[in-house]
Amino acid sequence: MENPISSQPRLLVLAPSRRAVSETFVRANLQGLPFDVTAFFGDERPFNHPWRFAYGLAILLSKACTRLRWLRLASWPASVVTFGLIRLYRPQAVMVEFGFEAVRVMEACAWTGIPFVVHFRGSDASARDRLGLLKSRYRRLMSLAAGVIVKSQPMAQTLMALGARPDRLLISPSGANRALFKGSAPAIAPPVFLAVGRFVEKKGPLHTIRAFSLLETETQPREQRPQLWMVGEGPLVEEAKVLVQSLELQDRVHLLGLRRQEEVASLMREVRGFVQHSLVAPDGDSEGSPVAVMEAQLSGLPVVATRHAGIPEVVLEGESGFLVDEGDVAAMAVAIAKLIKDPALAARLGDCGRRRVLEGFTIDHHLRQVSGLVLKVIEESSS
Template identity: 60%
Template sequence: MSMRLLVFAPTRRAPTETFVRANLQGLPFEIIAYFGDEQPLSDPGRLAYGLAILVSKALTRLGLLRLATLPGSLVAWCLIRRHQPDVLMTEFGFHAVRVMEAAAWSDTPLIVHFRGSDASAQNRLGLLKDRYRRLMVIVSGIIVKSQPMRRTLLALGAPNDHLIVSPSGADERLFHGADPGRSSPLLVAVGRFVAKKGPLQTIRAFAAMRQSLPEPVALTTKLVMLGDGPLLAEARQLVEALALGSAVILPGLADRQRVAELLRQARCFVQHSQVAPDGDREGSPVAVMEAQLSGLPVVATRHEGIPEVVEDGVSGFLVDEGDLQGMAAAMARLIVEPDLAARLGAAGKRRAAANFTARHHLEQIAALLRKVIQESR
C-alpha cells in the first residue's frame, strides 16, 4: 500500500514556481494537495481551506498572529481527519504557520519546505519569528535550499538531525546539449525581474563588458533575459538609457522548453543575485542549476547557495555582490575564450548531474518523508 502525503501550499498558479508542481508530480506517494488561493464551489473541502487561508492572511495583516494560525489549522485538522495521511508537507514557511497546529492536534508528522524569502526577507522573519519558533517545536523535518538558510533556521530552533539541504535541481531530460565552445557570443539570464535577482545590475555589467571588447566582437554579443516581474519596465528603460539597442533582448516569460532551447544556444549564463532592500535572498537558484546541467559556465555572485552550486574558476566565475566590473570581466573572458567556456561548462555539467538534478532532489525528499513516517509509528 502506498503511503499518503497531504500537501498544503499557498498557490499553484505562479508561473515561475515550477518546482512546487514538480514535487507534486515526482514524489512516489499518493498525494492529495490543497492550495490557499483556490476556493472552488464544487469542492467544499477546498472551498473551506481557501477561505480559511484568506481569513488567516487578513488576521496576519492586523497583527493578530496567534489568532491567524487558527482558521487554517482548524480546516487542515478536518482535512487530516478526512484523508488520514501518513505525513503532511507544507510549501513555504510562511504558509506552514497557517496550518501548523493541525499537525500537533492530530499527531501527524509535518515536513516544511522552506524556499527562500520565507527564511530571509526581514519583513517576514521579523513578523513571524515567534511563530517560526513554535513551528520548530511541531515539525518532524525541514527542507531548505542552502547552508545560509539552514543556519538561519537552526538559530530559530530547527531540529538539526531532521533538517536537510536540498536544492530543487534541474530536469536532466530537458536541460542538456549546450556547446559553449562553438556557440555564438550569447549570454542568457533567466528569472523574475525582482531585486534579489539583480537584473538591473546584470544589464549594467553587460554594458561595461561590451565597452571592454573589440568592436567587432562587441557588436555581435547579445544578452537575452527571460522572465517577468516588477523591475521589467525599469530594465527596459535602462537598456534604452545605456544605448544598448538590440544587444539586450527582454522577451518576458518563457516556458521551460523555450528556456532549455535558449540555453543550448548560449555561451554562458549570467545572474547578479544580491540581498534585496527588504533582506530577501535567493536559496539556490534553479536556473543556475539548469544552465550548468545544460553544459554552460555560469557567471554569478557569491550569494547564499550559489557558491554551493558554482565552483569559482572550475564551473564558472563568482564575484561579490555589487562588483559589476568583476562581473563584466568574467563575462568578457568567456566571450573571447570559447575554449575556456567549454571547459568550465563541461565541469559544471558533471557537477550538476551528480548533485543538482530534480531526480536527486526528489529522492532526498522521499527519504526524509519515509524517515519521519517510520519514526512516527
C-alpha cells in the same frame, strides 16, 4: 492525486499556489514524489469542492489576521480546516510548502499528532515581511515540525538559530531536469549570454544589465558584439527597459518576457554562458539555491553569478563558472569578458558544471532526498 486504494504512503501537501509560473519546483514535488499525494492550495476556492473552498477561504482569513499582526490568531482558521482534512484523508504525513504557509496550519498537526515536514524556499527564510514578522511563530514551528527542508547552508543556519534540529534538517536544492536541460555547446556558440529569472530585486536584473554595459565592444564588428537575452517578468521590467535605453543597449540587450521551461532549455543551447547577479534585496529577501543556475550548468553552460546564498554550493569558482561579490558589476563584466574571449574556457567550465549537477543536483536527487526524509518521519511516528 486522491487515490484511497493506493498502497503508497499517504501524503497531504499544502501550498500557497499551484499556478505561479515561478513555482515549477512545487509542481515537480507533486508529480515526482512516490506517495499517494492529496494537495490543497491556498489560492483556490472552487464552489464545487467544499473542502478546497474552505481551505482557500481559511488561508485568506489567516492572511488578513497576519496583516493585522494578530499572529497567533492567524494560525487558527487554516488549522481548523486542516484538522478536518487530516480526519478526512488520513495522511501518514503532511508536507507544507513555504514557512509562512506552515505557521498557518501547524496547530492542526499538533492536535492530530500527524508528523509534518515544512519546505522552506527562500523569501520565507529571509525577507523581513516573512522571517522578520514571523520569527516568534517560526520558533513554535521548529518545535513542532518533524522535518525541515532548506535550499542552502545559510538558510539552514538561519533556521537552526530559531530552533530547527540539525538531525531533522535536510539541505536539498530543488534540482534541474536532466531530460530538458542538455546539449549546450558554448565552444561554438556566439557571444550571447542568457539570464533567467523574475525581474525582482534579489535576482539583480538591473545589475546584470549594468555589468553588460561595461563590456568593451568598440573594436568588434557590430554583428559580433555580445548580446544579453533576459527571460522573465516582474515589477522591475519597466525600469529595466528604461535602463537599456539610457545605456543605448537596445541592439544588444533583449528582454524576452516569460518563456516555458522547454523554451528556456532551447535558449540555453544557443548561448555562450549564463549570468545572474543575485543579491540581498532591500527588504532582506534572499535566494535559496536558484534553479536556473543548476539548469544552466546541467545544460553545459559556464555560469557567472554572485557569492550569494546557496550559489557557491553549486557553482565552483574557477571550475564551473565565476563568482563575484554582490553589487560588483565591474567584476561581473570582467568575468563575462573572459568567456567572450575564450570559447574553449567556456566549454571547459560548462562541462565541469554539467558533471557536477549530474552527480548531485538534479530533480531526481532532490526527490530522493525529500522522499527519504518523509519516509523517515512516517516510520518514526508509527514506531
